[in-house]
Amino acid sequence: MSLRFKIVSLSSKLFFKPALARIRNLQRLRSYLDFVTKLNGINPKGAVYEKSVVSHNGQTVPVVWASLAEPSQSQVLLYIHGGGFIFGSADTHKHLAADIVGQLGIKAVLPNYRLAPEHIFPKGFDDVVTSYQALLEMGYQGHNIIIGGDSAGGNLTFALLAHIKANKLPMPACAFTFAALTDMTNTAESILENASKDCVLAAGRFDEMARVYAPGQDVKSPYLSPIFADLKGIPPVLMQASEGEMLIDDSRTMLKVLTDQGVDARLSVFGNSFHVFQILRGLVPEADQAICEVVGFIKDHMPEAKR
Amino acid sequence: MSLRFKIVSLSSKLFFKPALARIRNLQRLRSYLDFVTKLNGINPKGAVYEKSVVSHNGQTVPVVWASLAEPSQSQVLLYIHGGGFIFGSADTHKHLAADIVGQLGIKAVLPNYRLAPEHIFPKGFDDVVTSYQALLEMGYQGHNIIIGGDSAGGNLTFALLAHIKANKLPMPACAFTFAALTDMTNTAESILENASKDCVLAAGRFDEMARVYAPGQDVKSPYLSPIFADLKGIPPVLMQASEGEMLIDDSRTMLKVLTDQGVDARLSVFGNSFHVFQILRGLVPEADQAICEVVGFIKDHMPEAKR
DSSP states (O other): OOHHHHHHHHHIIIIIHHHHHHOOOHHHHHHHHHHHHHHTOOOOTTOEEEEEEEEETTEEEEEEEEEOSSOOSSOEEEEEOOSTTTSOOHHHHHHHHHHHHHTTTOEEEEEOOOOTTTSOTTHHHHHHHHHHHHHHHTTOOGGGEEEEEETHHHHHHHHHHHHHHHTTOOOOSEEEEESOOOOTTOOOHHHHHTTTTOSSOOTTSHHHHHHHHSTTSOTTSTTTOGGGSOOTTOOOEEEEEETTSTTHHHHHHHHHHHHHTTOOEEEEEETTOOTTGGGGTTTOHHHHHHHHHHHHHHHHHOTTOOO | OOHHHHHHHHHIIIIIHHHHHHOOOHHHHHHHHHHHHHHTOOOOTTOEEEEEEEEETTEEEEEEEEEOSSOOSSOEEEEEOOSTTTSOOHHHHHHHHHHHHHTTTOEEEEEOOOOTTTSOTTHHHHHHHHHHHHHHHTTOOGGGEEEEEETHHHHHHHHHHHHHHHTTOOOOSEEEEESOOOOTTOOOHHHHHTTTTOSSOOTTSHHHHHHHHSTTSOTTSTTTOGGGSOOTTOOOEEEEEETTSTTHHHHHHHHHHHHHTTOOEEEEEETTOOTTGGGGTTTOHHHHHHHHHHHHHHHHHOTTOOO
């Protein structure tokens, strides 16, 4: 483990996890966690961001477009940020998306989907679906779109794939997730087992998240817990997660589900790392290696995206 | 999953697994499995193999050197083949090693370590240790050596690392394993759970393997079950394994053990693949992608090895 990684792990345990554990007011929690998350965001050299909106069927979603110099106009990454459906934004994650698409010579679009508690399920999910349909309407072909997301954004990635399948929309080229939340029943063993080891997530807020995001709804819905989704026929998926994190079982179970459904799926588990450590790209070598794996995976499944 | 992968999975279920399940005579089993394994071995273009011996302290081990055109003379991969300690040889695996080192511009050496039942533990293991010490004696520096192995060879990889640590020998640059056997207590859940799904391994022979390889010995010895080994301080490790295989838990437990000991470890789990599918490189794209990951990992930890 690099010294830098040790320092950020400790910082996260000192400044992120306790806040997540203790701040009860969700709006205050959001501003604090957004602030801390942005602290780690190092923009790749030459990154260009553009605020905009995308729309489909009268629905409009604010987005941020991210790219490095002279991206191809044909391929796009739809990146869905994490933050427990409560915090996070295109701004907290745009540097991560810019790094990935910069290495591919393409563009990324990050929807600012509506967050809980102000907006409950399926509002945020609808915004993600609208974003995908807007891309299709703009002329992006399915096989020129990649979908990716972290944590709650990984949940929305699989939910979107289930929606694409159910509605027979054009499939994307491939998808990837970082520490996806896939099981909102919150019964995975690793949630208890890794509670103290996890440098980021805090026990006791998982059930609250489900209550705040989808009050009174069945957490076994495939759009809330994609481990129950019909995903047969979706394109190749690369998942990454960390050995000691509370959500590791979510990725493991998802790999089993995808494999059983015949999906070309793969899970890369990093030891000595933590929940969505990939966001530290540009800062710690481990995160850069993880991004490198994602870029290689995308190149394998979208040969046009090669810088 | 590629069509080729489907065909080879089926072939393995038809020609490999039933033999492994049924042939009782171990010498007959060896010749049959060696024959079938070699069928899939496609040599990389330009591969050069050379039979030789290496020696240390009066001990001699027959080996095969493998490389592609004009390898560097400073770096070397010590590749330890699998085959349940009973079958397999440098010949069954040399094309796999040649492919890896060919992409790095270095050499590989594959020891023909002694096999059971003729030679019981620690004879084969001693040959592996001798091979490593011979490389050091030949002038290879630890940081210019990579250790890799599959299945039982993955077991020997970790056993060798434990020996290197215990005896304060120079550490290698990094290590990798394909579907490593790490727990000879054979109590992992996946051994039962995946028994019918596994296209290669056959239930009911695990205990026999332990009895044949190390009769009357304690399977909890760290050199038989490296999940009990002290590996603190070993260099970075990349493990690969397949979701539906009987030995998947061996890699998962090993990742946990390594991470708890502070080792920079990573496990890449491939869905829809099978035990040591990497041996099909050159034949199915999935295997080539897995090899590509190993090559990238080695380049990260041995910057000199870049073609």
